[in-house]
Amino acid sequence: MRNITKSLLVATSLATVAFAKPIVTPSGVITASKVGSINLASVSTSSSMWSGSKPTSIVLYPQTTIKLNDKKGNAVNSDAKAKMAQIQAVYSGSTIAFKLTWSDATNNTMAKNASDAYADGFATQIPVNYSDPKKLPYIGMGSDGRPVVVHIAKSIPAYFEPNGNKDVASQLATNMVNAFGEDLKKNRAAIAKLSKQYHKAFISEGFRSLTEIKDGSDKSGMSMTYDAKTKKWTAVIAQSLSASSGAVPVAFAIWDGSKYNRGGVKNLSSWTAVKLQGKSGGEALIAELTSKPKGDAKAGQVQVEAMCVSCHTTSATKVASSPYMAPGLKNIGGYTTSAYLAESIKDPSAVIVPGYNRNAHKNFKWYELDAKTGKRTSTMPPMMTDDKSINDAVAYLKTLKAEVEK
Numbered sequence: 001m002r003n004i005t006k007s008l009l010v011a012t013s014l015a016t017v018a019f020a021k022p023i024v025t026p027s028g029v030i031t032a033s034k035v036g037s038i039n040l041a042s043v044s045t046s047s048s049m050w051s052g053s054k055p056t057s058i059v060l061y062p063q064t065t066i067k068l069n070d071k072k073g074n075a076v077n078s079d080a081k082a083k084m085a086q087i088q089a090v091y092s093g094s095t096i097a098f099k100l101t102w103s104d105a106t107n108n109t110m111a112k113n114a115s116d117a118y119a120d121g122f123a124t125q126i127p128v129n130y131s132d133p134k135k136l137p138y139i140g141m142g143s144d145g146r147p148v149v150v151h152i153a154k155s156i157p158a159y160f161e162p163n164g165n166k167d168v169a170s171q172l173a174t175n176m177v178n179a180f181g182e183d184l185k186k187n188r189a190a191i192a193k194l195s196k197q198y199h200k201a202f203i204s205e206g207f208r209s210l211t212e213i214k215d216g217s218d219k220s221g222m223s224m225t226y227d228a229k230t231k232k233w234t235a236v237i238a239q240s241l242s243a244s245s246g247a248v249p250v251a252f253a254i255w256d257g258s259k260y261n262r263g264g265v266k267n268l269s270s271w272t273a274v275k276l277q278g279k280s281g282g283e284a285l286i287a288e289l290t291s292k293p294k295g296d297a298k299a300g301q302v303q304v305e306a307m308c309v310s311c312h313t314t315s316a317t318k319v320a321s322s323p324y325m326a327p328g329l330k331n332i333g334g335y336t337t338s339a340y341l342a343e344s345i346k347d348p349s350a351v352i353v354p355g356y357n358r359n360a361h362k363n364f365k366w367y368e369l370d371a372k373t374g375k376r377t378s379t380m381p382p383m384m385t386d387d388k389s390i391n392d393a394v395a396y397l398k399t400l401k402a403e404v405e406k
């Protein structure tokens with residue numbers, strides 16, 4: 001007994017030494033605990049690797065950048081609320097894994113025809129390069145010259161893959177009954193056991209530029225399950241990570257099929273710092289992503305309402321002259337960083353908001369395109385030059401965000 005007590009004491013004091021310097025992480029930071037190994041092929045919500053990692057709440061805001069060309073969709077989303085998600089993170093070597101839990105009143109699995117039914121789903125984004133925390137990629141799937149790796153996962157019906165190439169989308173059982181009718185019948189039992197989930201990794205420099213990563217450089221695994229009792233999704237994803245320092249910016253997205261969510265219509269978090277436990281560096285990134293705006297929001301509001309709402313929508317009441325004139329700013333404070341907002345005001349062409357179909361709205365081009373060089377110049381003129389005005393405007397823009405769904 002004495003010996004056991006003694007060894008316990010030794011163990012405790014060793015533990016105290018190991019944790020003598022507690023990892024103090026400011027709020028808004030997700031800590032990824034270090035684990036022995038992560039098995040990509042069998043990532044699961046119940047794995048014991050999650051036991052040592054504490055959930056952190058993050059908020060995901062409705063992305064209201066581009067007005068949908070869809071009456072029903074617009075009606076459902078006109079007053080979309082922000083959503084909370086609980087995130088746990090673990091890492092091992094060059095793999096990081098996230099567990100996400102979020103509420104969703106309905107379980108929407110993509111049905112027969114993708115044009116009239118949408119799936120619940122989620123995504124992670126990690127910039128390819130994040131050495132300058134003030135110049136992170138555009139939050140909506142990257143931008144020209146600032147690529148991100150995007151993992152997209154969706155709840156879809158059991159799929160049939162005669163060729164086994166994982167090109168699920170072109171082989172969806174429900175779509176392919178005619179083409180593979182015979183095979184389908186033969187393999188009905190096997191199909192029933194197949195995955196009901198879609199998961200792909202892309203490299204992206206802006207929505208509409210997604211290119212699937214097929215060279216094996218990104219290894220990953222995913223699983224998502226809906227609990228009909230608690231009305232919650234729990235999803236896990238493990239993916240490759242090449243971390244240059246102790247903190248990585250990650251953004252999360254959630255699609256709600258019942259709200260006609262698809263593409264850029266989703267709930268989106270801002271860049272969130274993920275601290276890799278036991279790895280040094282990354283302080284500048286954490287400081288940047290947890291900093292509070294230093295300007296005067298009231299003064300900023302006066303300026304924004306005088307200078308910006310002729311083009312931008314900032315709220316339900318402040319409507320720009322056309323919904324296609326410029327990106328909607330209703331939720332801009334929820335999914336962008338202060339540095340990005342300051343850059344957008346000072347130097348609008350530094351990042352051209354991607355994904356807008358310029359040809360569909362000839363009178364509202366968003367940017368000029370130099371046919372020779374391919375260079376894009378924003379139609380938004382640089383608006384402010386002095387730091388005080390910019391800081392004030394940023395402080396106000398950071399307040400533009402929907403309330404969180406109860």
Ligand code: HEC
Nearest residue numbers: 065307308311326327344348351352353366378379380383
């Ligand atoms: C002449 C119309 C016009 C005016 C006035 C204007 N903007 Fe813009 N703004 C645009 C356009 C078009 C874009 C999209 C192209 C781009 O990325 O520059 C944009 C993009 C932005 C973005 C990026 C939005 C996103 O979703 O990432 C922000 C932030 C922004 N503007 C803020 C402002 C602020 C603040 C003002 C006033 C101080 C302002 N704008 C005035 C046209 C305008």
